Amino acid sequence: MTRRLPCLSALLLAICAPLYAADEPLDSTGQIKDDQYHAILAGDWRSPEHRLRDPDRRPMETLRFFDLSPTQTLIEVGPGDGWYSEILAPLLRERGQYSAALPSGGDAEQREATSALRNKFEQDAKRYDKARIIEFDPQAPKLGEPESVDLVVSFDDLHNWAEAGSEKAMFSAIYQVLKPGGKAVILEFSNPT
Numbered sequence: 557m558t559r560r561l562p563c564l565s566a567l568l569l570a571i572c573a574p575l576y577a578a579d580e581p582l583d584s585t586g587q588i589k590d591d592q593y594h595a596i597l598a599g600d601w602r603s604p605e606h607r608l609r610d611p612d613r614r615p616m617e618t619l620r621f622f623d624l625s626p627t628q629t630l631i632e633v634g635p636g637d638g639w640y641s642e643i644l645a646p647l648l649r650e651r652g653q654y655s656a657a658l659p660s661g662g663d664a665e666q667r668e669a670t671s672a673l674r675n676k677f678e679q680d681a682k683r684y685d686k687a688r689i690i691e692f693d694p695q696a697p698k699l700g701e702p703e704s705v706d707l708v709v710s711f712d713d714l715h716n717w718a719e720a721g722s723e724k725a726m727f728s729a730i731y732q733v734l735k736p737g738g739k740a741v742i743l744e745f746s747n748p749t
Contacts, residue, residue, distance in 0.1 A: 588619070588625070588626060588647065592626075592647070593615075593616040594616075596646050596647055597615065597643065599642070599646065601682075603642070606638075619643070619644075619647075623739070625652070625706075626647055626650065626651050627652050628648065628653075628707050629652060629653040629704065629705045629706050630648060630653065630654055630655070630705065630706065630707045630708070631656075631699055631705050631708045631709075631733065632644060632708075632711075633657045633699070633726070633730070634657070634710055634711075634713040634716070635656045635657075635658070635673060636711075636712075637672065637673075638656075638672070638673050638676055641656055641673065642683075645683060645686075645687040646683045646684075649683065649685075654688070655687070655689070656673060656688070656689050656690070657689075657690040657691075657697075657699050658689060658690070659691070659692060659693075659694040660691040660693055660694075661693075670689075670691075673689065694720055694722045695720075695725060697722070697726055697729035698729060699732075699733045700733045702732050703732075703735045703736065703738075704733060704735065705734055705738060706738050706739070707739050707740070707741070708733065708734060708738075708739075709741050709742075709743075710730075710740075710741075711745075712743065715744060730742075
């Protein structure tokens, strides 16, 4: 089987073919219903600091752009303090699968972030009992079984991969784990000087 190589732009890596199941709780356009997004975004489990960033981050519009479906298998690479985890894990809990992929080892800050995310998942089983944590070696990453994931997302991690010299290995691992027709979205935010 021959597969096409993914194409990279400065802001977005998209491996083509939108993917979503046309079943509830989707609206007539195949998107997650607004009321489901609003309920998740207003959730009291989300930190107040995270909710304050919603107007700038526009999570509902962002996830719609990704064609997120509640039945997808999704990996978030490098979830940091869990801003998107607080949204994605509950959205995918019942019929999909959310996994947070975290680099193993790392510096004290990375170990602290990994520990905090684990604690968040363990302390709120109502929302995170089905969420998975995948630890990977950044120099030889393995994110899961080949062709097992519908969507891989990463927010503002590309510069870290480049600094570590692991971007090629990360892109390869992401590509390997995607199902045929799956999608990867890598967003890198720049700070203008």
